Amino acid sequence: MRTRLLALTRGLSAIAMILTLTFNVSAQEAKSLLWEISGNGLEKSSYLYGTIHIICPDDFVISDNLKAAFEAAEQVALELDMDDPQEMQSIQMAMMAPGGVDYKGQMSAENYEKLDALVKSKMGVGMDMMKGMKPFGLLSVMYLTILDCAQPASYEGSFIQMAASQSKELWGLETGASQMAIFDNIPQKEQIQWIVDMMDEKEDSKGEFAKMVTRYKDQDLEGLYALMAESPEYAKYEDELLDNRNEAWIPKIGKLAKDKSTFIAVGAMHLPGDMGVINLLRKAGYTLKAMEN
Numbered sequence: 001m002r003t004r005l006l007a008l009t010r011g012l013s014a015i016a017m018i019l020t021l022t023f024n025v026s027a028q029e030a031k032s033l034l035w036e037i038s039g040n041g042l043e044k045s046s047y048l049y050g051t052i053h054i055i056c057p058d059d060f061v062i063s064d065n066l067k068a069a070f071e072a073a074e075q076v077a078l079e080l081d082m083d084d085p086q087e088m089q090s091i092q093m094a095m096m097a098p099g100g101v102d103y104k105g106q107m108s109a110e111n112y113e114k115l116d117a118l119v120k121s122k123m124g125v126g127m128d129m130m131k132g133m134k135p136f137g138l139l140s141v142m143y144l145t146i147l148d149c150a151q152p153a154s155y156e157g158s159f160i161q162m163a164a165s166q167s168k169e170l171w172g173l174e175t176g177a178s179q180m181a182i183f184d185n186i187p188q189k190e191q192i193q194w195i196v197d198m199m200d201e202k203e204d205s206k207g208e209f210a211k212m213v214t215r216y217k218d219q220d221l222e223g224l225y226a227l228m229a230e231s232p233e234y235a236k237y238e239d240e241l242l243d244n245r246n247e248a249w250i251p252k253i254g255k256l257a258k259d260k261s262t263f264i265a266v267g268a269m270h271l272p273g274d275m276g277v278i279n280l281l282r283k284a285g286y287t288l289k290a291m292e293n
Contacts, residue, residue, distance in 0.1 A: 031219040032290035033268055034066055035278060037257055039287035046257040047073055048277065048288070050268030051156060052216045056149035059213050062158060063293050073263035076163045077256055080179070081172030083160050091176035095137035103131055103138075106192050114199050118145055135191035136183040142198055146206045159265055171256060173249045173266070182240045194233070219293060221272040228269060243275040250280045257286075 037046040047069040070076075081087050104112050104127070116127040119138070122145055123130065130138060144152070163170050183191065198205055208227065215223040229235075249266070256262045270277050278288050 030290035031221070032293055033216075033219045033221075033271075034069060034291040034293040035271075036069075036289045036291050037253075037264075037281060037286050038289070040254075040285035042257055042286070044074075044261040045072075046253075046262040046264065047291075048253075048271070048281075049155075049263065049265045049293075050221070050271045051265050052213070052268060053156060054144070054147070054152040054154055055213060055216075056147055057151070057153045058149070059217060060153035060155075061217075062155075065291065065293050069291065070159070070162055070263050071166065072261065073168070074260040075169045075171065075256065075262050076159060077171040077173055077253070077262055077264045078156055078159065079173055079266050080176055081170055082156060083164070083170050084172070087172070087176055091180060094177060094180040095134055096132050097134045100131045101133070101135065101188065101192075103127060103192065106189065107196055111196050111199065115195065118142060118199065121145070134183070135188055135195060136180075136186075139191065139195055139198065142195065146202065146209050148206070155265065159263075168263075171262075173252050173264075174245065182237075185240070186237065216268060221268065224269060225272060242270060242273075246270055246275055246277050246280055249277065250284055253277070253281065254284060254286075 033050040035048040037048055049066065049069070080091075103115065107115070112127065115138075119130050119141060120126045122141055130141075133141075160170065162168075212224065212227055215227065249270075253262070253264055256264070266277065272278060282288055
């Protein structure tokens, strides 16, 4: 299980935020999470940054070069417009299952009791209160239990605050409804099995997450992808989690960058690969240059 569940829970930004990267050698000529976008008629450069959506404060760094790129941009784009209260409310509603989910009937009594204890330890309420949440939302709660810190940090959250303090407009590349729809199309029984697997292999998951953080801090997109590629679930849902979304973002990024210099921040696994944002932007005619971060 290990990385495969981390891959799925790390695939979408909004859920992890609310409840608190395909690799190609030619696209990774340098280890970097920060890229300059230029050319193809752009009057000013824009900037692309790969985030890790939740991380412990001791591992959280916003470098001077990252700050400079952010300040140079005139507007900001994240996966979602997270400063829109209506958008956040719609995501919260989409995470709830009308009539609730029969978790008790779809797992053993032992696993249900274990799940109840884990949820209580993190949320302060048990499964009687949480059964109305869809499995992916519940899996996101469990994802928080593998962190070695009580209060995670968030790059997206920091960028929202920075945008507000610098009076920069914030845009979303997609909607929360489209993110949630991805998991609505995955069988509920399969998602509940992911929950059971994560409970059974919690220590392994913690170790894999530690590796992920190390490679993220090293800005090693190739190494991050190597971890993710071990996941059969990731391979099964790669199109839905990454490729289709990346393709849909390219014209939106192009329009934003043409209008104004834009700082774009998305999950780091969206950056590399033949169908990654870096390569797709290059195919669209833009120049992508790795920047020191």
